[in-house]
Amino acid sequence: MERLAHETRLEWDGSTGAGYRAYSREHRATAPPATAALTLSADPHFRGDAARLNPEQLVVLAASSCQLLSFLSLAARKHLDVVRYTDDATGYLSEDLRKARIETIELRPVIEVAGAAESLVLELVEQAHEECYIANSLNSTITITPTVVIA
Numbered sequence: 001m002e003r004l005a006h007e008t009r010l011e012w013d014g015s016t017g018a019g020y021r022a023y024s025r026e027h028r029a030t031a032p033p034a035t036a037a038l039t040l041s042a043d044p045h046f047r048g049d050a051a052r053l054n055p056e057q058l059v060v061l062a063a064s065s066c067q068l069l070s071f072l073s074l075a076a077r078k079h080l081d082v083v084r085y086t087d088d089a090t091g092y093l094s095e096d097l098r099k100a101r102i103e104t105i106e107l108r109p110v111i112e113v114a115g116a117a118e119s120l121v122l123e124l125v126e127q128a129h130e131e132c133y134i135a136n137s138l139n140s141t142i143t144i145t146p147t148v149v150i151a
Contacts, residue, residue, distance in 0.1 A: 007032060026052065056102060060091035062134045063105050063142060070128035071111070078124065081114035083151055091140070105142045112149040121148045 012027040025042035026049060042048025043056055053061075064087045075082045087109040091102045113121055125146045129135055135142050 021047065025049065056091060056093065059102055059138070059140075060089050060105055063091075063132075063138065063140075064089040064107055066132040066134035067107055067109070067125075067128055067144065070132045071109075071124055074124045074128055074131075075113075075121075078120070080116050080120065080124065082111060083114055084110075084112035084149075086110050102138075102140045105138075105140050107142065107144045108147070109144065110147045110149060112151050114151045116150065118148045118150065122146060 008029060008031045010027060010029050012024075014024045016023045025047060026039060027041070028037055028039050030037045039052055040058075041052035041054055043054045044050040048054055068085055068087065072082060072085070087107055089108065090106045092104045092106075094101050094103045109125070111121055111125070125144060129142070129144055
């Protein structure tokens with residue numbers, strides 16, 4: 001099987017000549033063929049712009065998005081009618097910034113389903129986690145605390 005590639009492009013312009021405190025952390029990211037672009041920055045703790053998404057948030061978003069998409073795929077194949085899914089996810093950086101990493105990601109999905117057994121939903125949540133490309137690519141601990149709402 002041919003390896004699936006995911007290409008991205010990152011652009012930054014500026015000058016670091018005036019030192020650490022002076023240069024812009026703003027940069028632009030695209031992922032062709034998508035036409036949408038993101039303007040990113042560093043986390044405010046690292047002198048970034050709080051109004052912009054930062055790489056740490058993107059990692060947490062990727063884990064959350066992958067869990068959602070994996071779950072929906074499994075649910076659709078089981079003919080489980082998912083009518084709403086939200087997730088307020090949080091990622092935590094290690095305290096040792098010399099070896100900085102996102103140590104833990106907490107996913108807290110609220111999954112609304114039409115007329116299904118909660119046990120099936122919870123089983124599919126776990127299976128989706130096992131199949132999630134992003135979760136399998138990270139060395140972060142990922143916890144999932146789902147709330148199931150039967151509509």
